[in-house]
Amino acid sequence: MMRLDKLLVELNIGTRSEVKALLKKGLIFVDGEKAGKPEQKVDENSVVITYQGKECTYKKFSYYVINKPKGVITATEDAHERTVMDVFYSQCPDAPKGLAPVGRLDKDTTGLLLITNDGQLAHDMLSPKKHVDKTYYVELDGELTPEDVAALEAGVHIGEGEPTAPATVKYEGGKTCYITIHEGKFHQVKRMFFAVGKTVLELKRTAFGPLVLDEEKLPVGHINELKCESFSCK
Incomplete structure (x- = not known):
């Protein structure tokens, strides 16, 4: 079970203070009914949140692939250079926060890059012992x-x-x-x-690993979400 306000933040509906304001105004619905207080406990794996007529369901992990363009560095943020996550969130502003690239490609290298918030998967994909x-x-x-x-x-x-x-x-x-x-x-x-x-x-x-670049479906600079509940590097 998860606090409602925490879940709303996880769903990228707003900051903690913003979602509290939305709840107070009665703009959030939980399983079809007007939501209660921020501390209300909900089952994040089954609850359906509705905001502005859009249904939002929680996923513990998200997986995306980008065909990385040249000229961006593989990092979550940088004070001087444009990062692959800048490219990602400019195209996917509603994606969950906390996503990060798995491994790195050089600034002048293009191609397949996995982006996720699944830390264990990222570790396994990069571990020398896994031979990915x-x-x-x-x-x-x-x-x-x-x-x-x-x-x-x-x-x-x-x-x-x-x-x-x-x-x-x-x-x-x-x-x-x-x-x-x-x-x-x-x-x-x-x-x-x-x-x-x-x-x-x-x-x-x-x-x-198991991911293969298809440039017809994923041209340079484009992003696709992997529609799966789980992902394995085996």
Whole structure:
């Protein structure tokens, strides 16, 4: 059970003081009846709140995916740079507060990014012990040799003592490829290709665990909510 005023704040109807004012004016309905006092206890998992003719139901966790555009940093807030959450809330102003990106993509990297308030899921998706795959489309300044591919798949030294974990590289010639890793070291993909003498010109994440980027349904800069009650990285 949850206090009514707390639930209304969770539903993004207003601040604690704002929802108290709405309750006092009789503008909030609980299961079809005019709401009572702010301290009224309700079952957040089954109650239906109505405000301004719109029904609002509580979800413990929310999950969204964004095809991150270039030029924004992966952070919840920043004093100087535009963040991915600035982009998110500009398009989804009614989304729950407290959402955050899972992991990070560089400022100049595009692609699939999960946004949620499910802290356990975020931990599992990022934990090295879970071995959650991340796949990237890469554009390079030169062609890969068979030796380059073999080195990347075996693990390369990027200046952190131990070599990177084995990767999977899909390369069919030219200056583009796909690489799948399950670690998340700083600038890892760029540093891995630098280790074999190549510079990454464009980088886009195309898959993260069970999530796969479909650019027809999710163009750059767009956001989709995942319509599910729960989510697993297994």
